[in-house]
Amino acid sequence: MEPTPTRAEPSNGTGTFQPKITAFVCNWCTYAGADLTGTSRIKYQSNVRVIRLPCTGRIDFMLLLKAFARGSDGIIVSGCHPNDCHYTSGNYHARRRWIVFRDLLEFTGIDLRRVTFAWVSAAEGAKWAELVDEVTNRVRELGPYREYQALLGAGIE
Amino acid sequence: MDELRDKARELLQAGTVKVVIGHAAPSAGRRRPVFVRTPADAARLVHDEGCWHNLATYLTRPQVRRLGKPAIVASPQVLRAMLQLGAERQLAEDEAVALAVGNASSIRVLPTLSAVEEHLATVPDELGAAERAELERLSALPPAERRAFWEEQLGRCLKCYACRASCPMCYCERCTMDCNRPQWVPVASHALGNLEYHLVRAMHLAGRCVQCGTCGKACPVGIPVHLLTLFAEGTVRRHFGQRGGASARPEYALSTFRPDDKETFIR
């Protein structure tokens, strides 16, 4: 992948560590919820980058691994609350996948404080803002995910 | 042992099967898979502690399929693998005859998957004490030490894929690892790629693993990779009460769900 002007850690000029947060969200609930945060002009920190998918059921666990591999310090995965899935059951399947994947990450010693799962509905604009700020602050506390990035060693591409 | 050979001979003589998949002892101590195709050769069959391959692996191999209908010397793990293969439509109801050995003192000939399922109902499906202890030990470690442990272990991985080749459930013609658009996992043996590979393996076996541990035994550099799959399978059993190799019906824990699946971490 070619270098881009923003490969450097985002910085708000204060010099404090600015974590890179990648969010995988479903189109119908969380993405719409984040839109609502915008239309309600609720402010939150700018460290998050949102990847939009149709449904949490589409979120391949490999994507989370790749986000870490690409240097994300924290990850958010969010979709519709149970029962609210636009596709009726995508989020239920996702939930099972997450239960297993999360246990596995823990077992291999990956820092679970850096992976946050949430249900954020299209009406929960405020919750989205809280979620992002909470995760950003937590990950900032934790600092860069050096342990994982160390695995990168030589470039992986 | 004699009984096993007799049964194998009978089947071949009767023409019920064209090949018997089992273990042979080329030299003292060594055990390797053998494909017996003549009644006379049945004498080569051995079965003892030293036979660790999960022979079900060969049931899906095109080269073996070409030999004709097989009988297979089947430990409980092989039988479970057969059921799982059945559930995944890789093995038809009466496509292979199982010669059930192990817990049951005498050999039982199981001509169909339903027979296998019936037989397994009487066989406890438990993790070996050693594995359970090791899993508990690792789970008890502080995260940092667990990470260190796996970093050290997986750091030695050569990406030779012996674990994959030895696994009865890794029959896919194109594994995620061989998928290059996109190149999900870097090909080279590399700390990160190795970790990713083994995480993928574990995830793909969760809910399908028959807990034979063959992958671990197959590793040339002695990485306990089987602990990862055992753990993932254990998670599925713990949370969803579903087991890999429990039946020939397609009930894959990760493509089914219950609205009341319990979890504590989603906020």
Add this chain to the structure above:
Amino acid sequence: MARIGVFVCHCGENIGGTVDCAQVAEAARSLRGVVHAVDYKYMCSDPGQNLLKEAIREKRLDGVVVAACSPRMHEPTFRAAAEEAGLNGYQCEMANVREHCSWVHEKANSTTAKAIDLVHIQVEKVKRDAPLHPIRVPVSRTALVLGGGIAGIQAALDIANAGNQVILLERSPSIGGHMSQLSETFPTLDCSQCILTPRMVEVARHPNVTLYTYSELEKLEGFIGNFKATIRRRARKLDEKICNGCGVCTQKCPVKKIPDEFNEGLSQRRAIYIPFPQAVPNKPVIDTANCTFFKNGKCRACEKLCAAKAIRLDQQDEIVVREVGAVVLATGFRTMGLERFPEYGYGRHPDLIDGLKFERLASASGPTAGVIRRPSDGKIPETVVFVACAGSRDEQKGVSYCSKICCMYTAKHAMLYRHKVHGGKAYVFYMDVRAAGKNYDEFVRRAVEEDGVKYVRGRVSRIYPDRGQLVVKGVDTLLGGEPLEIRADLVVLATAVQAQQGSEEMAQKLHVSYDNHRFFAEAHPKLRPVETNTAGIFLAGACQAPRDIPESVAQASGAAAKVCGLFSRPELTREPVVAVVDRQAPPVWSSCVGCFLCRSACPYQAIEEETIRTRKGEVVKTVARVNAGLCQGCGTCVATCRTKSIDLQGFTNEQLFAEVMAI
């Protein structure tokens, strides 16, 4: 090499005020594959859109990214613009730098940096956008309506009147459903038969409607626009075309004393019978379970007596298969059986009846010609107690919901009784009166104020026979909870409305979901009330939840409108955002191994089997195929597939991978 254009919108101050749009455009220019990048005040304005179109034409762009508002806002706008300029609409992506950036962050470099990242993500995505084309599925313009009650009849008529073919399927020998059993209807007290029978005749006569009574759906295959319905037409044992419905057979048949279903067992019918005088079709049917001939091969009285020689004792069931494009489920409801009420003696007592029985007693065409007589001895009851919520809103009975129609028909019953039996006493035990609806509460008030029906707010704990009467033990919670006993000549239970017999099997046949009370589930409780989760299958009437007549009719027309919309074009077009299973050249053919573990992950049963054969026709293997007609594009199967053999158009693995790598 990609030729991507990037267009950064200021949205006036909305974006421009916080994000340095010029810098974003400049940064975009440096991205590999980007050959054109500009910023503009209002991209969605005409000049803005023209900017986009011109650039597409002049720079021969094969993909554009519009960095502006949320795609949920303007994606259609810009995709349309792109199309006009000759670019495939699905090669236009939006970077959401307003809702997700300028509106939620302060003016700062980091905010601009984020905007640049968001653009970069979309650039990587659009580079890998394949041109997609709306999926076209042919539609056979025939609708199958299941159930010949008022809902089914209404749906059938509406669909047929719009010029489409309809097959109306009814399980029993005549259409009409529960409504045909009713005496008068609330809140107008007009006679049910009088308003229903014309509709029954109309639908039967309609040139576009094929009526299959005494028939059942065996199975339904296929998908929206292309269902294949297998129907069993049960043998009436007579030739409908020849039979002139004279009815001689139904009077002369020696087998009497069979409880009459239509009259709820209050009268008796013969083994060959016409369900009721206004039945449609008005042709008899032989009840083979009770017919002497079918028991011991003797009799044949009907055959001998039939002047038209229409009886066909050797007639067999007939299986017909029909192509249909849509299905309307209107299978109706049933009421809770009295055997479910031990506290009321299991309804063993003849004078303890349910609402439908009372309808028959009150109906002019009923067994008592509309005179209210109690079943036990035909005496005209001097005191009648009506019990509302018999089973409804009662967890003990497994019914947590309100049956909705009981308050109204109980008021109607009490009213009718008071009209017919002057000086008779009518009591209604109720939890609370739910009379929401046009002229509904007025109706109940009338029962209380004009017709002197005594409403008692309280539950009935027990009903037991005592010296030729029924003692109703209850409590009046409005009179300080005083226990109360009423000696009644007749007791009418407003039993709970429940899902139709066999609704579960029906749901499984049609792959539609149902709630925990076995009512069919709508696709969305508010916004898609007449659709099911299975495309092309719609709901009408009480098979979805308890409904009264006006609601059933309204919903039926709603479902009909959906069907007509679907039939309005020869083929239906659907979003091409669907999953596809990979196909490759021989000898691989497909990386799918056919484990079909993806199947149960699909909420829409869209995953089918496809057997791949060589040119010589020998089977290579059976692999998965996604039915584009059914797939809704959630992508759950994609994430489930170990071999990465399934991909989701518009959200492919390559795209998402690239997006992550762009961060």
Add this chain to the structure above:
Amino acid sequence: MRVGYYPGCSLVGSSRDFGESVAAVAGALEVELAEVPGWNCCGASSAHALDHLLALALPASVLASAARAGLGEVLAPCASCYHRLVSAQRELAGSEQLRRQVERVIDMPVGAPVKVLNVLEWLERCIDLITPKVKQPFARTVACYYGCLLVRPAKVIEFDRSEDPVSMDQLVARVGGKTVEWGFKTECCGAALSIPRTPTVGQLGARIVRNAAGSGAEAIVVACPMCHSNLDMRRGAIEEALGTSVDLPVLFITQVVGLALGISERALGLQRHFVEVRWPGRTPTATASASGGAAPVR
């Protein structure tokens, strides 16, 4: 066969006839009744109205002693006792914290779960011992009256059908009797109001007796001391409410079974009844008043 036995206060006091008939039947069936060592009051009818903890602690200590004595099953013939024991058991099983609290009060572990049996349950279990021993089939038509405590609340008691129980009817049938269908199987008899509001008990009882008689029963059969005393001892009040006298004796199910097993009426305590059993072919024994029971309250 051996079963734990919790008589409670009634069976050794106001309803000795119940206690005697239970013992007599058990004896005839060669079932040993192992009395719960050091049993105490179950707290019925007052404790749970006053103090929740007390209402739990009393039955809990009975259960604990039973468990300690290694009794897997405990027969509690009195419906109130049965009701209290089961309710407490359920509630404690539901709350770890409550259990610990109660254990502190009674100063012993609640211990292994004990299966509490009411008299009908017990007789059902013994049915194979009973049927072969039936000497003179109980050729009578009776109304089985269950009252409120044996089958309610359904969620807690989980015995028989709360609205329309049948276990007693089945038992009577097994020993040769007939039972009538009637409307008052589980209606309230007034229970503890017997003393504070005797006239009310009279009215409630009146309806029960009237309906039983009206449906052709020769006797009412009960499985609860309260029901019995309210229908038998309070017959005076009942007849006042009815305005006439009704010759309708009230028997305990154990007495019915006992009679069928050929046990003497005296052993079954029949003579303690206030409403004498006057059946054709039966030689009246001395009436209750004569046999030194409490005088009928009129």
